[in-house]
Amino acid sequence: MKLAIAGKGGSGKTSISGTMARSLAHAGHKVLAIDGDSNPNLALTLGIPMEQINDVPVLPADLIRRFPADDALTESLEEICRTHALTGPDGVTLLVMAHPKHAGTG
Secondary structure, three states: OOOOOOOOOOOOOHHHHHHHHHHHHHHHOOOOEEOOOOOHHHHHOOEEEEEHOOOOOOOHHHHHHHHHHHHOOOHHHHHHHHHHHHEEEEEEEEEEEOOOOOOOOO
């Protein structure tokens, strides 16, 4: 199953995403959550301690190779998760697309 949550700012997307991810993990599903927000807070919702959040390695821009007919990852998903993911206390694997350090960098 693939699930994407989008909507207007302040509508609860992060809270809904984190709750859904944790619920699915509790039910025994393998869950990969990807935080694509320019102000990433999904880690907190997944129960990852604040001290670890700045340790989340962001996904590099060259991770996708663009082709006219299709796009492809430059590394396997397993390798990407091994090198760039954090795992929450419920077993949800988290990837973060951006982690701006100050205003204007997201």
